[in-house]
Amino acid sequence: xxxxxxxxxxxxxxxxxxxxxxxxxxxxxxxxxxxxxxxxxxxxxxxxxxxxxxxxxxxxxxxxxxxxxxxxxxxxxxxxxxxxxxxxxxxxxxxxxxxxxxxxxxxxxxxxxxxxxxxxxxxxxxxxxxxxxxxxxxxxxxxxxxxxxxxxxxxxxxxxxxxxxxxxxxxxxxxxxxxxxxxxxxxxxxxxxxxxxxxxxxxxxxxxxxxxxxxxxxxxxxxxxxxxxxxxxxxxxxxxxxxxxxxxxxxxxxxxxxxxxxxxxxxxxxxxxxxxxxxxxxxxxxxxxxxxxxxxxxxxxxxxxxxxxxxxxxxxxxxxxxxxxxxxxxxxxxxxxxxxxxxxxxxxxxxxxxxxxxxxxxxxxxxxxxxxxxxxxxxxxxxxxxxxxxxxxxxxxxxxxxxxxxxxxxxxxxxxxxxxxxxxxxxxxxxxxxxx
Numbered sequence: 001x002x003x004x005x006x007x008x009x010x011x012x013x014x015x016x017x018x019x020x021x022x023x024x025x026x027x028x029x030x031x032x033x034x035x036x037x038x039x040x041x042x043x044x045x046x047x048x049x050x051x052x053x054x055x056x057x058x059x060x061x062x063x064x065x066x067x068x069x070x071x072x073x074x075x076x077x078x079x080x081x082x083x084x085x086x087x088x089x090x091x092x093x094x095x096x097x098x099x100x101x102x103x104x105x106x107x108x109x110x111x112x113x114x115x116x117x118x119x120x121x122x123x124x125x126x127x128x129x130x131x132x133x134x135x136x137x138x139x140x141x142x143x144x145x146x147x148x149x150x151x152x153x154x155x156x157x158x159x160x161x162x163x164x165x166x167x168x169x170x171x172x173x174x175x176x177x178x179x180x181x182x183x184x185x186x187x188x189x190x191x192x193x194x195x196x197x198x199x200x201x202x203x204x205x206x207x208x209x210x211x212x213x214x215x216x217x218x219x220x221x222x223x224x225x226x227x228x229x230x231x232x233x234x235x236x237x238x239x240x241x242x243x244x245x246x247x248x249x250x251x252x253x254x255x256x257x258x259x260x261x262x263x264x265x266x267x268x269x270x271x272x273x274x275x276x277x278x279x280x281x282x283x284x285x286x287x288x289x290x291x292x293x294x295x296x297x298x299x300x301x302x303x304x305x306x307x308x309x310x311x312x313x314x315x316x317x318x319x320x321x322x323x324x325x326x327x328x329x330x331x332x333x334x335x336x337x338x339x340x341x342x343x344x345x346x347x348x349x350x351x352x353x354x355x356x357x358x359x360x361x362x363x364x365x366x367x368x369x370x371x372x373x374x375x376x377x378x379x380x381x382x383x384x385x386x387x388x389x390x391x392x393x394x395x396x397x398x399x400x401x402x403x404x405x406x407x408x409x410x411x412x413x414x415x416x417x418x419x420x421x422x423x424x425x426x427x428x429x430x431x432x433x434x435x436x
Contacts, residue, residue, distance in 0.1 A: 008050045008066070011036065015054060015062030020101060026061075030104040033065045044070070044085075051089065056096040061105050063093055068108055071115040075122075083123045087132065090116060094135050106140055107183030110150050117154040126161035133158060134167055140180055147178045150190040156197030165201045172198045174213055175396060177403075192218050192229040199236060203304070212240045212249075220255050226262045232299070234263055238270045239304045242277050243311045269295050273305075277312060282337030285312055313338060314351055321357055321370045329366045341366060 011033075018029045047070040056063045067089065074081045090112070102109050113129075113136050120129040133155040140149040152171055159168040179186045199214035218233035241248045251260070269292040276288040289296070289305055296302045316336045320327060329341035329348075338344050348368055351357045359370045407413050 008046055011066065012050050012053050012062070015059045020058070020061075023104075026101055026104045030061055030108075033061055033105070034108065036065065044074075044082075048089075056093060057098050060093075060098040060101040061108075063097070064102065064105060064108055064112060067093060068112050068115070071112060071119060075115055075119055078119065078122045081119060081123065083120060083125050083128060086116070086119065087128050090132055094132065094139075099139060102139060103142070106180070109136070110140065110182040113151050114154055117158060120158065121161055124161075126158040127164060130155065130158050130162060130164060130167050134170070137171060140182065144178060146173060146175055147180050148173075148176045148191065148194060149180045150182060150187065153190050153193035153197055156194065156201060160197060160200060160204075163204075165205055168198075168201050172201065172210075172214075174210065175392075175399075177399060188221065188223070189227075189229070192221055192227060192233075195221070196229050196233050199233065203236065203240065208240050208244050212237065212244060215240065216251070219259065220252055223256050223259065226259055230259060231262075231266075234259075234267070235270060235299055235301060236304065238267070238274065239301060239308055242274060243304075243308055246315055247278065248274050273308075277308070282312060282316075285309060310347075313347055314356065317344075317348065317351065318357065321359075324370065326367050326369045329361070329368060332368060 014032070015029075018032075019025045020029055047066055050066050051063060054062050054066075070089075071086065074086060113133060116129055116132070120126050133151055137149055137151050137155065140151060141147045155171060156168050159165055179191070195214045195218035199211045199218065202208075202211035202214060215233045215237040219230055219237055221230070223230065238248050269288075273285075273288050273292070276285040279285065286309070289309060293302070296305050313336050317332065320332065320335060329344045332348075333339070333341050333344040336344065338347070345361060348357070348359060348361060352359055357370065358372065359368055361368050
């Protein structure tokens, strides 16, 4: 272990002697630390002693690189890791680090929390990391809530594992307009997982409209190959689309042809489910669910399938409201395909509670009376919702207009559109990312 401590001592000495006053000096230190090889052995005491030698405010990048090394080694011997100690050290780092210094080492910063997520998932203590991720993401975003980072998907994974969804809602943003490239590039996997995990969280909260949008984003992401994330997203997209609309909404035309071909060839059980859902007989749907139960369970979609079956009966009851003003519970059960009047009553009560129908049930004669919902679009709540949606649309329009104007003034864009040639020297003032 002497060589390990020796390497750590050298790193600590290097950090303590480095000047970090100007941006160039900070950038130089970050590049030096980035090139250091990871230490190959794990000894928690060695790392902890080295951390105590550094002032986090003055040596933020030094503390960061040591924590990255410590967590990487901890991941290799997960059984002996004390996750509480690690989380406390990361929390102290977040509370005392110099944000300006960290901004020059966002790749290492993201790596720290990606490794932490893996450790907490392995240790089955995901709840411990949720608060840490919610504090780390804004540091990378630099006060831009519409900026997507690689840590969004890590936070969502922790929330799903812990079945604690509320903290993720502040970071589920359907209006993502920018992607943070922590190390000069962005792995498409992080975007796919952001969309997939986000859709799963929204599905768990029964926000099906938003969930459908997120699954669609995962399926329509440009790709040259079909990923497992894309497959699983499309399965859930089909089920939720049936729940909401009674049919599978066609995907946009810009979906990758490879994805379209794969879907046509490999989703026969879900295609059969769609056909059965469109059948007037509940027995057809039930038969398909039984036939492919093992497949649905393997896909972890059985919970959604059960909700789909319930929605089938709900939609049949909604169709009855357009034909009848009053109807007996027994007759309703027969027409819908339910087993008894009691089942019909329980389902109608749920629909009344959810605001799907406006009705009353008379227990004296077992009759259901339907009526129009006169209050559906009145009241302060609806006005507030309309105002909020209007403001959101105005904000999106202004952002699109600003981006359109910026693009129109971009020399690289103008050159490509005009088909002309531009002297590379004329592009000297452009950001580097536009040349990639």
